[in-house]
Amino acid sequence: MIEEGNISTVNSSDLSINIAQALALETKDLLPKEVIVKVWTDKQxxxxxxxxxxxxxxxxxxxKDYxxxxxxxxxxxxxxxxxxEWKGFEIIxxxxxxxxxxxxxxxxxxxDVPSEGxxxxxxxxxxxxxxxxxxTIQKEAIIEIIYDYxxxxxxxxxxxxxxxxxIILTVISALVIAAAIYLSLRKPVRPTPPPVPPSEEEKT
Known part of the structure; x- marks a missing residue:
């Protein structure tokens, strides 16, 4: 901070530090005035x-101090x-x-989660x-044991x-099979032969 007469100027780094400190103090004041304990596991x-x-x-x-x-x-x-040895209890x-x-x-x-059984x-x-x-403060952390994720x-x-x-491929395949069966069962129709033109003797 640099003072110039009655005007004080603050550079950006000092300003950011002051804001961070103010936010930290504000958050600290919002917490209860006691020893706070939090426990959790690293996975669900x-x-x-x-x-x-x-x-x-x-x-x-x-x-006060503790x-x-x-x-x-x-x-x-x-x-x-x-x-x-006994497992499952630890003193730190x-x-x-x-x-x-x-x-x-x-x-x-x-x-260390025990093996199956x-x-x-x-x-x-x-x-x-x-x-x-x-x-004395007691807290609990939830742990869930599963066999398959x-x-x-x-x-x-x-x-x-x-x-x-x-499903789409099954429907298309069914339509193709139905069309093939329909075509295989359908009897071919022989075309009608064209009429025979009359001979010269018949004309006379």
Missing amino acids: FYKPGEQGWLRMIVFNNDV YIKNITVEYPWWYSYING EPEKDTLRIGEMYEKNVPI RIRPGTYDIKVTVNLNEA PSTIEGIDKIVTLLAVQ
Whole structure:
């Protein structure tokens, strides 16, 4: 910012930074004054045996600082005993546990979906518990297990188009076959011979 007498001018870069800061502060003010936790998965569907990611953020929008004791993640296949150890429960202890005002903690946790036989198709909840020094926050992320991926709308459109083309070709083929049968059954009609002109004797 450059001051010239009583007139202050702002260049475009400073203006864009100030606008971005103002928007950030406005959005921050619209959020509740508390620690906000959001959790979600990286995909909508998972097949047995697949791997994915659980995304989580912890944002301190409160008026005081906190520190994170630990974060527990409980999967719907908890109590699974695989290869000599229990699967489905995880305790996360952040290296930087202090969560000051306006700070955000982010974490990507790998998801290992059990193979077929240990979990059935359906919709389940992944339970996430954030243990702070003065509060405990629980959130859930939805995970859906399927055996086969559903057909996309684009795939359905292609199938409908192929069916329409097949129906048209079937109708045309039926008309051609019917015409061939009709022509084969129709008896040919011999043409009538032209009349024989009278001879000279008949004329006299």
